[in-house]
Amino acid sequence: MKKGISFLAVTALAVSNFQVYAQEAVAATEVETESQGFIYSLRQMFIDGDPAWMSPILICLILGLAFVIERILYLNSVDVNNTKVVRKIEEAYESGGISEAREVATDTKGPIASIFNQALIRKEDGQNIDEIEKSVIGYGGVEMGKLERNLPWVALFIAIAPMLGFMGTVVGMVYAFGDIETSGTVQAADMAGNIKISLLTTLFGLVSAIILQIFYNYLVAKIDSIVNKMEDSSIAIIDFLAKNK
Numbered sequence: 001m002k003k004g005i006s007f008l009a010v011t012a013l014a015v016s017n018f019q020v021y022a023q024e025a026v027a028a029t030e031v032e033t034e035s036q037g038f039i040y041s042l043r044q045m046f047i048d049g050d051p052a053w054m055s056p057i058l059i060c061l062i063l064g065l066a067f068v069i070e071r072i073l074y075l076n077s078v079d080v081n082n083t084k085v086v087r088k089i090e091e092a093y094e095s096g097g098i099s100e101a102r103e104v105a106t107d108t109k110g111p112i113a114s115i116f117n118q119a120l121i122r123k124e125d126g127q128n129i130d131e132i133e134k135s136v137i138g139y140g141g142v143e144m145g146k147l148e149r150n151l152p153w154v155a156l157f158i159a160i161a162p163m164l165g166f167m168g169t170v171v172g173m174v175y176a177f178g179d180i181e182t183s184g185t186v187q188a189a190d191m192a193g194n195i196k197i198s199l200l201t202t203l204f205g206l207v208s209a210i211i212l213q214i215f216y217n218y219l220v221a222k223i224d225s226i227v228n229k230m231e232d233s234s235i236a237i238i239d240f241l242a243k244n245k
Contacts, residue, residue, distance in 0.1 A: 068154060151223075157212055
């Protein structure tokens, strides 16, 4: 009797586990189907919008994202703890002089290390603190230019993508009204189809511009943060060199 009850319990547990597994498999299949359906819809919209007009917009999006990824990787690599970097170079200066401090600055990533290195070079040449300060300010502008490199390209693609979309829409509407002029009749179904195809280019262009604009604003905010840290650290550099004439 006990064996029978145990067998029934094991069977019930196995059936329950099988039901759960079946439900999970069905859910995964539905998600996969929805994902494939979404990709298919995007591909179909791309084809319906005329690849001749959609392809330039897609190229703008791809190139814009390539520049965005490059900038994100670069900015993350130079966004270091500037306070720690300044302290490290100062300690090297106090222990080994200008040569050791320059060696540490050269081996350290980030714009503030480069600025510190330029200041040390000018101090080694015997320039006074005012000349060094002007050099630090000037070289800070150079480093800021490095941070903003390739951002104009992203801004260009943000502007071009919707323009290409609007151009595709206008050209499509011109063709649609040209067909009406040629046939002499207006078919609502044909007109709606032509308008739909024309508007797809505008939709794709706007979506591409929105995606790039979000990343562009992120990059601008990241650069502003790094520049603020650079300015604070530059003041610390000048103060340190002024104390160690």
